[in-house]
Amino acid sequence: MHLVIRSRLSLILFVFFLSMSPSALFASSHVEKKMSYQFEPATNGSRQTMIVTLTFSGNATGKDRLVLPSEWGGQQNLYENIVNLVPVSSQTTIDETPLPFVKQISYPPNQEVTIRYELAPDRIMQVLPGRSYYRPIVQPEYFHLIGDTFLIHPQWDLKTKFKATLRWENLPAAWSLANSFGANQTKQTLKLTLYELKFAIYVGGDFRLTKKILKGKTVYVAIRDQWAFSDAELSDMVAGTVLAEREFWNDHRDPYFLVTLISSGQNEGHYAGTSFINSFALFLTSKSGINAPLKHLVAHEFFHNWNGGKLVRQAPEELVFWFSEGFTEYFARLLNVRSGVISLNEYVAGLNRVLYDYHTSAVKEMSNQEIMGQFWNNPSVSHLPYFKGELLALNWDAAIRQRPGGHNLAQAMLSLYRRDKSALISTQSLANHFQKYLAGSVQDEIERYIDEGEQIVPLANHLGACITLGYHDVGKNRQIPQYEIDQTKAVQNPSACLEYFQ
Template sequence: WSLAASFGVDDRCQSFHGAWKQVGTALFVGGDYRIQRATLSGNPLMIAIRGNWGFTDTEWTKQVQLIIEKERTFWRDNDFAYLLVTLAPFDQDGGSYGGSAYTNAFMMHLPRKATFSYPVISLLAHENFHIWNPYKMGGEQGPVLYWFTEGFTRYYTDLILFRSGFMSLGEYIEHTNEKLRKYELSPVRNVSNTDLTVRFESDRSVNDLPGERGMVLALWLDSHIRQQTRNSASLDAVMFTLFKEGRKRDFHLTIDRIISIAGRHLSANERRLLRQYIEDGTTISVPEFALAPCVHVRTESAFQFELGMDEESLRSKYIVSGVKPDSEAFKAGLRDGQKVVRLSVSWNDTSKPVKLTVRAADGDHAYEYSPRGPSMEIQQYQLVSPC
């Protein structure tokens, strides 16, 4: 039986000197965890693992070390007296991946048959990046800044994996296009930041919007900073300045502060657009690709996500209701009043089918359909020649 926490491993009595908010965001785990002890530039890295995996504890520890090292190199920051990373399985072989960042720690939950695939590697990089954004920039500020804390972290997760050789340019474009597609096809894309903040805790339809909007905004901002400075600066300069300012005791992230720092590298019109994108929810134009001249923007058609029935009734009551007569759901045979006993939906993703099992007097019946609605034009990146 092992104990692992934000302030030590296997010490039954622990002490900590620092801000009380760091205790409130601390991680504590206990149980049948296996402890791996490693170092990064002489600083302790503790890995707590439970469950049986397709990789060894040593292989997992090396992977964690490598990704953390790449991100510390990016930030030019090795000011870490201690870090804990925990890994535990979900009670299923496939499906969801999860992670959360804490004081001096982050935790990960993976399906039991997880491998070192993109979802796992990107989750590792994403959660570790939160150590800086937002925790070394003044701390978490809630949904009003999720476009930055989540969205910019999504952007840098893939960018650092690309820069570090974890993925090729083609793979980077593929993952970027996937995120662009979700943003462009989102039915709530133009919700204002104020409205989003109010609705975030109670309306699941807007939960993904901050991350989607912020990721595209980071692409736009990096591209325009490079254009204005003739490639002498990039979004990296904004992030480094925010990190430096975050060391000040009274510094807190705000929209005005982010715009002020980013605005040093933008024209007056670009500063106006930046505020519109953030506050008003104005649709963000997909920028020219900043990292390689052989990547161009192209326009293509894509289907909008359409469940074909009332989403809230399905989510909360597991009842089919409000089926649209011209929808794929109706064509598949779904009708109002059916009781759903099993459900699989990849929300806002038209590439994966909706699967439902409904219960009737003569037994259970399975239905499957593509959640496709009307098509619309979106912009995507295309690799047009070898770089």
């Protein structure tokens, strides 16, 4: 599994924002706002904790709502990890609301407001169902924190930039520190939005940091635990993927990027990743090697820097997961075989796995609305947008190639990125864009295959000179489409086999 998940809290915040009085809205938009966090490791009884002190600009009404972590990536009741939430600034009070993750705070108007709380997760790393590694981890040796799961903040607009200061105090001298905004900086001054602050990863402790400069831009890999590969091997693999994908998008602008790796604590074979701003996090099991599935996971997560990152989805984003996850699957596999990160055999094996899992899925004909309803709590449903999007991308690529003009899906994807960056990604905007490249009605295809859930059958009988489509009997009169490599041709002329993917 590899998912990009954002909190559904944003919808709730939006509703609250609308419910504020017009004067509060006016005041908040005309004050230059600041927010600063101070983080300090501590202990509470036998538990390792983190003391967080937050100072922010109060508004002219002297009232704000404080938003606590609630739900992220299928993890519930995250506010239960917060204890000892107290006001620190003078004449400041914090009161309950009917919602356990929202507090009312009152203070003298236009003053700086300070609160303090203790992050005290009670969890020890262990095999738990679901993606429990998304929950805040605070241990004597390290911490691993996703912004959405541990930061309390005033209920400000998610998309307005403000000045933020992060201070990391009293860390053990040997600890390293890395987050979505920098590495080994105990004081960070940033200009960012609340959305960016929350959609970020923060780690510290016994992580081993590897730094690379790629075309003048810094990429860090922060690793803890022991693995079947060396830190340098993983860092080299990540660097190859970063360069190949930035080359594809012709976008080498980002000055900083971070990849983190911890043990998932799950049973062997559980690979997972999730992307954040300027970063992604990996969760592996101890026997994981640098093999095709891990290379695919890394390529997938980094591709989200654009698809789902710089190409912003319209809410509810679950309805376009077929594109943000499924097309990301397609391009991760394509770019890996194109750049030689995986072999042609590994490419076909990965694609055949998708075809097999999709065609034998009991839920493959679910509608997009049904998928959205069950995505977060039914694993076989959560895989569907990945499968369907990749198979639709494969078909669209074949259809574009059959038309005059010599285009392919990769070119259509790049022109999507080059258009107006502020336009949100929605089913409608995608239909409008890809219609320019495809014969027939793209809108109609999206309705049938995505909205209604009609089964997607591969259109491409060939993928280049050496790969053909066949059907494998899987019993009960059922046949599954599978691609096959002509191994004689692959040995005699390997570059001809790869030409199709360039």
